[in-house]
Amino acid sequence: MVPYADFNLLPFPDRDQALEKILDLTMLSDIFPTGYHGAYSAGVTTGSTVYVAGAGPVGLAAALSAQLLGASVVMVGDTNPDRLKQAESFGCVGIDLTTDGTLEEKIAAVTGEPEVDAAVDAVGFEARGHGKDAGEAPATVLNDCMGIARAGAGIGIPGLYVTGDPGAVDDAAKEGTLGVRLGLGWTKSHRFVTGQCPVKQYNRQLMNLILHDRAPIAKAVNATTISLDQAADGYQQFDKGAAQKFVIDPHGMVPSA
Numbered sequence: 349m350v351p352y353a354d355f356n357l358l359p360f361p362d363r364d365q366a367l368e369k370i371l372d373l374t375m376l377s378d379i380f381p382t383g384y385h386g387a388y389s390a391g392v393t394t395g396s397t398v399y400v401a402g403a404g405p406v407g408l409a410a411a412l413s414a415q416l417l418g419a420s421v422v423m424v425g426d427t428n429p430d431r432l433k434q435a436e437s438f439g440c441v442g443i444d445l446t447t448d449g450t451l452e453e454k455i456a457a458v459t460g461e462p463e464v465d466a467a468v469d470a471v472g473f474e475a476r477g478h479g480k481d482a483g484e485a486p487a488t489v490l491n492d493c494m495g496i497a498r499a500g501a502g503i504g505i506p507g508l509y510v511t512g513d514p515g516a517v518d519d520a521a522k523e524g525t526l527g528v529r530l531g532l533g534w535t536k537s538h539r540f541v542t543g544q545c546p547v548k549q550y551n552r553q554l555m556n557l558i559l560h561d562r563a564p565i566a567k568a569v570n571a572t573t574i575s576l577d578q579a580a581d582g583y584q585q586f587d588k589g590a591a592q593k594f595v596i597d598p599h600g601m602v603p604s605a
């Protein structure tokens with residue numbers, strides 16, 4: 349039973365063609381449109397320099413989307429070495445946040461200037477600070493993005509922020525109040541776009557990109573098919589930061605499974 353199926357489902361033009369690409373098409377249900385929304389709403393266009401915070405599946409989808417939108421260089425920041433390698437596997441520049449130096453310096457080492465045309469927060473309230481053993485610091489990525497986005501730039505924020513986080517680091521964060529330096533964003537006239545992704549705004553066009561071999565999204569996020577029996581282990585590995593996006597295939601329908 350699929351609630352509101354007549355509204356929510358995306359019809360594929362041809363069953364056999366769709367089954368050949370089903371692993372890529374699976375990404376249309378959430379992360380591909382979400383990552384695309386981050387890049388698109390940050391205003392990425394031909395020649396943009398782009399910083400994506402977070403090399404999880406959403407960050408990787410945002411990075412691939414930025415490339416599809418014509419970015420000249422896409423830098424992806426994270427503290428997880430395997431996920432940084434995954435970003436580099438499709439032409440992004442990994443920015444290792446565990447090493448010494450500021451984010452501005454790391455970006456300048458790539459582009460020659462300490463700022464970018466567009467920034468995407470694909471991390472959200474679970475952000476950690478910079479450095480090897482940094483703990484949770486939920487405003488980090490928003491402040492990073494304002495720090496490195498040029499004046500007038502867009503900042504796409506698909507990363508999730510909440511109004512209640514009982515396990516948060518301090519009382520303010522427990523109710524979603526963060527130490528965001530909004531004055532910097534105001535001074536630089538930034539444009540912020542956040543909230544739940546309007547998936548249906550993008551998924552038909554993204555489906556066409558996949559069907560015409562223009563968007564290797566499954567490869568970009570290292571989509572890995574697992575059986576239902578392996579699901580619990582898949583969740584655990586994902587929680588530990590595996591550089592994989594697990595797809596549960598209970599009926600063995602994915603050709604490579």
Ligand SMILES: NC(=O)c1ccc[n+]([C@@H]2O[C@H](COP(=O)([O-])OP(=O)(O)OC[C@H]3O[C@@H](n4cnc5c(N)ncnc54)[C@H](O)[C@@H]3O)[C@@H](O)[C@H]2O)c1
Pocket residue numbers: 378379382401402403404405406407425426427428431445470471472473474475476477478488489505506507508509543544545589
């Ligand atoms: N807006 C929407 O509709 C929508 C849809 C899906 C997911 N999301 C949200 O997008 C976010 C990302 O999802 P995901 O599945 O990729 O999550 P994830 O937890 O797998 O990845 C987040 C990555 O961010 C990294 N990270 C932590 N602190 C960082 C920092 N300061 N700078 C850079 N990277 C840092 C982590 O190491 C991790 O690799 C989550 O908040 C998720 O809830 C939003």
